[in-house]
Amino acid sequence: MSRITNTFKTLKEKNKKALIPYITAGDPHPDLTVSMMHALVDSGADMIELGIPFSDPMADGPTIQRASERALAHHVGLSHVFKMVKAFREKDTQTPLILMGYANPIEAIGVEAFVERAKTADVDGIITVDYPPEECVQFTKLLKEKNIDSIFLLSPTSELDRVKLIIEQASGFLYYVSLKGVTGAANIDIEQVKSKVGMIRELTDLPIGVGFGVRDAATAKEVAKISDAVVVGSRMVQEIENSNQDNLIQNISKLMEELREAVN
């Protein structure tokens, strides 16, 4: 059983929902990423989504775009990301780590090499924003062989047949994009999310995470009621953006604690 599946199982037994913060690797500085990851776990994160910086993040709003730009200013790419994951694993072998990014940096080193290195670094799941299931059959197969979960996005526009197709390919959990738009966009319509998540739940036993519009603790609380996991990205990155080196860890920990409390 994968770490991700195991974590969801344990949380379910305790009747708890997973809380998954997103940060971009290397933002604001590559030396800080690993300690930020530990701080997030210490203050309530069940899993961590680590963004792979990309020059052209088409699905991201301005907040996460800026995070990518800050990371790229320090030339952070996949090789750094794998080093960070390894460094994190020296102290934490329990918390699932999910890499989120775009196809091009993965293809630049080659999908086989990527999967190999992800396994060596001990990554648990991959979200590739611009890899719909039809275009990544080989990649999904390679990941499966290495017991790394392929996490796919579902959207408000995904019709029934599409949801079925994605469920067949997916493992770990399904990531429901709560709104039509980019990351960090307008507030989400909870009723609409509820009905779509309900529809997906009838088709699968996979846990369902919701993200892309969770802007505060109150929204996180509402989303937790109707899903198995809450992903908080742009809000977390915004906190990083508004902090300085001295109060960064303190600020993100505080935000994480607030979210944890709301989700519980």
Place this chain on the structure above:
Amino acid sequence: MQPYDMPDEKGHFGQFGGVFVAETLIEALSELRAIYEKYRHDPDFLTELHHDLKHFVGRPSPIYHAKRWSDRVGGAQIYLKREDLNHTGAHKVNNTVGQALLAKRMGKPRIIAETGAGQHGVATATISARLGLECVVYMGSEDVKRQAPNVYRMKLLGATVVPVESGSKTLKDALNEAMRDWVTNISTTFYIIGTVAGPHPYPMMVRDFNSVVGVECKMQMNEMLGRQPDAVVACVGGGSNAMGIFYPYIDLREVRLIGVEAAGHGIETGKHAAPLTANSPIGVLHGNRTYLMQNEEGQIIETHSISAGLDYPGVGPEHAWLKDIKRAEYFAVTDTEALDAFHSLCLTEGIIPALETSHALAYAEKLAKTMKPDQVILVNLSGRGDKDINTVAKISNINL
């Protein structure tokens, strides 16, 4: 030999092309594919399209024998397909007219577009004004500076021009931003992509709408000379004017197809926009797989060209395919060579070409010299250069 029949039904040209987008766009692309399949051979749609191309755009555009310039160059006879004479001044309008008619049939009230040189933006604003559709054009803030006349033109036509400040602030970033808009406003908005890139069905659809250029050329060359050219030459950024003129010639094997990329300061300097000529690696950007200028970590690198319309790190997936199967050849010319050809055509033929087009002209000059006077080169004169006079004046240290 099998007739050329690409892409496959999933939008692949061999390993290139495809649909690499976030999930939210998948449904919209399926819808677009279905609508396009429904109308691409529909007699009423085609009648309306051809009516617009004739009466609004001014088609067919003539082919002109640039005799004085050919004599000056020495060698082959150079003929020019005068897409610069279209309404709005470039080939871009062929595609926007087609896509806007689809938008109308889909009942979408809002049009968005990306633009580099501004020609596609102007062509989109034009057709939106004519059909009474809201129009928003994304343009890199660098390009907004370089192409001020076109920015004002779009505004006159009622479009909103949004300067894009992210990344390199050029065409690729405008495309990113347009995609972000589309994903957000998907139910009301039709995205008119201006080049043969993007996710399927865009590369195919933009090619098809532009292929009126090549279809006309085949008839016109036959009427004028009773034969087809030995070589067809067109500039390639994303590659829409080149695909438009190449496509009907693909099965005529004896006609050389030559795409000309922007070598900027020179391929060897790294400051260029020529992924095919520079043998860039294969990658994924803007919804398709193609040759792509990038660093070892897969980050897209900044490109350079004097012409905003060629300043793009990728290339349409069909060009990548045509290069691999060796049906088309690709070369690059520098900023300086393009400028020389620009001036040369102005002075010998009384035609001010776009800086993009000047790249094709510069290569045609080189090629003509290696050919005989009874041989024929057909250049797609894809756009007029009025929009570029500020850029050229600045280079010549002239204050307008």
